[in-house]
Amino acid sequence: MDKSVTETAEGLDGLSRPQPGPPVGLQQPIARGKTMQDFWKWMFSPSRRGPMLVAPALIMLFIMNIFPLMWSFGLSFFHYKASSIRPPSFAGLHYYEKVLTDPVVWERLQTTAQIVGMSVLLQLVIGFSLALMFAKKFPLRREILMLVLTPMMLSFVAVGVFFKLFYEPTFGLLSQAYMYFSGEQLTLLATQWGAVWGIVIADAWMWSPFVMLLVLAGLVSVPDYLYEAAEVDRASRWKRFTTVTFPYVKGLLLLALLFRTIETFKIFDVVYLITNGGPGTSTETVAVYVYRMAFQFFKTSQSSALSYILLFIVIVLTNLYLYFVKKRGEEG
Amino acid sequence: MSVLKMIFGGKKERRLREAGWGWSMVAGLAGLVYFFPVLWIIMTAFKSRADALATPPAFLFTPTLDNFVAVFYRVAQTGSGEALSTGMGMFFFNSIFVAASGVFLALIIGTLASYGFSRYPLKGNETYLFVILTTRMLPPIIVIIPIFLMFRMMGLSGSYIGVILLYAAFNLPFSIWMMKSFFDELSPDVEDAARMDGSSERGVFFRICIPQLKAGLAATSVFAVILTWNEFLFALLLTGTETRTVPVAMARTIGGELGVEWGLLAAIITLFLIPVFGVTYLLQNHLLRGVTFGTIKK
Numbered sequence: 001m002d003k004s005v006t007e008t009a010e011g012l013d014g015l016s017r018p019q020p021g022p023p024v025g026l027q028q029p030i031a032r033g034k035t036m037q038d039f040w041k042w043m044f045s046p047s048r049r050g051p052m053l054v055a056p057a058l059i060m061l062f063i064m065n066i067f068p069l070m071w072s073f074g075l076s077f078f079h080y081k082a083s084s085i086r087p088p089s090f091a092g093l094h095y096y097e098k099v100l101t102d103p104v105v106w107e108r109l110q111t112t113a114q115i116v117g118m119s120v121l122l123q124l125v126i127g128f129s130l131a132l133m134f135a136k137k138f139p140l141r142r143e144i145l146m147l148v149l150t151p152m153m154l155s156f157v158a159v160g161v162f163f164k165l166f167y168e169p170t171f172g173l174l175s176q177a178y179m180y181f182s183g184e185q186l187t188l189l190a191t192q193w194g195a196v197w198g199i200v201i202a203d204a205w206m207w208s209p210f211v212m213l214l215v216l217a218g219l220v221s222v223p224d225y226l227y228e229a230a231e232v233d234r235a236s237r238w239k240r241f242t243t244v245t246f247p248y249v250k251g252l253l254l255l256a257l258l259f260r261t262i263e264t265f266k267i268f269d270v271v272y273l274i275t276n277g278g279p280g281t282s283t284e285t286v287a288v289y290v291y292r293m294a295f296q297f298f299k300t301s302q303s304s305a306l307s308y309i310l311l312f313i314v315i316v317l318t319n320l321y322l323y324f325v326k327k328r329g330e331e332g
Numbered sequence: 333m334s335v336l337k338m339i340f341g342g343k344k345e346r347r348l349r350e351a352g353w354g355w356s357m358v359a360g361l362a363g364l365v366y367f368f369p370v371l372w373i374i375m376t377a378f379k380s381r382a383d384a385l386a387t388p389p390a391f392l393f394t395p396t397l398d399n400f401v402a403v404f405y406r407v408a409q410t411g412s413g414e415a416l417s418t419g420m421g422m423f424f425f426n427s428i429f430v431a432a433s434g435v436f437l438a439l440i441i442g443t444l445a446s447y448g449f450s451r452y453p454l455k456g457n458e459t460y461l462f463v464i465l466t467t468r469m470l471p472p473i474i475v476i477i478p479i480f481l482m483f484r485m486m487g488l489s490g491s492y493i494g495v496i497l498l499y500a501a502f503n504l505p506f507s508i509w510m511m512k513s514f515f516d517e518l519s520p521d522v523e524d525a526a527r528m529d530g531s532s533e534r535g536v537f538f539r540i541c542i543p544q545l546k547a548g549l550a551a552t553s554v555f556a557v558i559l560t561w562n563e564f565l566f567a568l569l570l571t572g573t574e575t576r577t578v579p580v581a582m583a584r585t586i587g588g589e590l591g592v593e594w595g596l597l598a599a600i601i602t603l604f605l606i607p608v609f610g611v612t613y614l615l616q617n618h619l620l621r622g623v624t625f626g627t628i629k630k
Contacts, residue, residue, distance in 0.1 A: 017513040030333060038567065039390055039491040043599075046533075047450070049533065050451075050452030050453065050454050051448075051454060052448075052449025053444050053446075053447055053449075053452065054445040054448040054454065054460070056440060056441045056444065056445070057441045057444070057445035057464075057504055057508060058445070058460070060441060060500065060501055060504060061464060061467060061504060061505070063499075063501075064479070064497065064498065064501030065467040065475060065501060066463075068475065068479045068481075068482055069467075069474075069475065069477030069478060071478045071481075071482070072474075072477055072478035072481075073377075075473065075478070082480075082481055082484075085387050088413070108508075125577060130362060133355075133358065133359055133362065134359065135348060135349075136348055136349050136351040136355060137348045137349065137350050137351065138350075138351045138355040138356045138359065139351070139352070139353055139356045140350065140356050140359075140360070141356075141359070144356070144359045144360055144362075144363040145363075145613070146361050146613065146616065147363035147364070147366055147367040148362060148366045149612065149616070149619060150366060150367055150370060150609070150612060150621065150624065151366055151369075151370075152612075153558060153608050153611065153615075153619075154370070154562070154605070154608060155561070155562030155564070155579055155604070155608070155613040156562065157562070157563055157564050157582050157583055158373075158562075158601050158605060159369075160371070160583075160586075161373070161582065161586065161597060161601055162372070162373055162568070162601075163369070164586065164592075164593060165372070165373070165376070165598075166372075168500060171384075171385050171386065171389065173389055176388055176389055178387075205366070205369070207544075209366065210620075210623055212391060213619060215626065216622065235547065238448065243371070246515050255628060256468050259624060262469055265471070266470075266471040266472065266473075266474060268472070268565060269564045271581060272583075273586060286471075287471050287473050290471075290474070290477075291473050291565075292475045294473070294477045294480075295480075295569065299431060300477070300481070303477055304477060307474040307477060308474075310364075310470075311470060311474055312459075312465070313465070314469055314470055314471065315466055317469075318465065318466055318469045319462075320535070321627075322462065322465070322627070325627050325628065
């Protein structure tokens with residue numbers, strides 16, 4: 001980087017590729033602040049181009065995301081209720097202590113982990129099988145693939161309604177089918193496990209196509225010669241799968257696992273619409289719990305403290321995910 | 333290269349094994365499983381009240397458009413038989429208006445930023461990008477608590493400006509990551525060549541980059557519109573009676589004490605899904621990239 005540019009940059013410079021322009025030494029250091037024109041020149045000098053381009057986005061994100069988050073971080077150290085007019089008073093780590101020692105919070109985390117575990121596992125298994133199925137050439141392949149991909153683009157609200165109708169005890173299809181065989185109605189959502197499965201099935205239905213899409217991308221990129229070599233070696237089908245196919249999609253499966261774990265961890269809309277946390281609180285996930293705490297009981301500080309614990313979990317998971325994305329990018 | 337392009341015949345495509353119509357039947361069955369709930373809702377939308385609640389379920393019925401009329405108009409209870417608006421038309425307008433303006437804002441700011449991040453990396457570029465992605469990966473409930481308080485204090489809750497600003501911010505990380513993934517695929521050599529030929533920086537951006545990225549821009553904007561169109565939690569908490577969007581209106585229809593009017597709800601959903609289907613069809617080549625915020629390209 002040449003000297004005259006660094007002089008005007010004042011710490012914010014981020015130029016990594018050399019700019020075509022006047023050769024080193026000919027460029028005049030720009031006097032700033034004298035007239036409007038000079039100011040604009042200073043603002044848009046080549047070294048400031050990177051910062052100028054990203055500034056509007058960063059400002060917007062700061063105002064709409066970072067600042068509110070910092071604010072709620074502050075609130076988590078104060079006694080504050082959004083529904084009362086009492087001015088906030090300092091509470092120190094009180095709410096963090098309260099949240100971390102609260103058995104209800106651990107229960108909600110457990111419920112969430114249960115739903116996440118079941119749903120993500122189901123998505124991986126079904127998605128993988130679907131991908132194996134579509135890694136062949138057959139008539140109408142594209143059309144059928146489009147049908148399978150539809151759920152992924154739907155709104156959570158729409159999916160919630162679909163399944164609510166589906167599980168409805170008197171005329172819902174599931175209950176009707178059950179009645180046909182056993183003569184009784186099936187009120188799936190009335191029992192704890194029924195409700196958990198109800199949510200898991202809806203979520204897995206919606207997102208297993210996503211896993212399929214990822215895995216399929218891996219499957220079609222396995223080089224032909226590997227399969228040919230396996231054929232020459234007379235490897236069995238199973239052996240071919242474990243030594244050629246699986247290693248090739250392993251990385252993508254891991255990405256799918258992490259991405260879906262992060263996303264399912266946030267599960268709110270589907271739960272809110274299908275069971276609303278019930279029966280009792282047996283399907284109340286962390287997100288629903290925070291929502292209740294913040295907007296029904298107005299325990300603002302406590303919900304902020306819990307939010308920060310969740311934030312930490314998500315940041316760790318996101319970091320892990322990006323690490324593997326990068327690693328995959330470097331390999332291939 | 334996008335996934336489906338790869339699956340359906342790019343240069344790198346593997347010779348896939350041929351399987352005949354038998355396989356189509358098996359795959360078709362899976363396709364049916366995935367499409368059936370959607371199909372069932374659409375069928376319910378065309379059913380009369382009696383057919384919708386029939387046991388055993390009615391697979392054959394005479395279709396009626398009553399439910400679709402009922403979405404927008406209901407007959408007044410007070411005997412005059414006058415048709416009253418249900419307000420649903422306004423909610424559809426709100427959904428379209430809010431999604432379009434939010435995405436428009438996000439896309440302008442986001443495209444510029446992604447160009448910056450891709451071509452003029454800052455010190456700590458990766459950190460910025462990570463923070464930006466994190467704001468989007470967070471559970472929305474965490475972000476919404478302080479925004480809710482902030483908007484209430486500034487009197488923005490329930491107003492169009494508030495919702496549009498919120499959706500612009502909501503779409504910004506997505507637009508940045510998505511557009512950056514497209515910019516990264518462009519070769520900077522073309523831009524450098526244009527600079528050598530005396531093109532201004534503005535010229536490079538508008539006449540060299542943007543024309544090459546038309547498809548990417550279209551994919552990003554359409555994807556963002558659908559994400560916003562589907563969004564529920566923010567809308568639930570920050571829209572008022574005047575600015576309510578369709579998902580919130582739908583959720584309220586479910587929550588009624590008098591039992592859910594399934595035919596009506598199904599009709600609302602059917603109308604709500606029309607743009608989604610259109611878009612899924614248009615976007616098929618970019619689905620994976622879109623759903624993973626541009627972190628996975630193939």
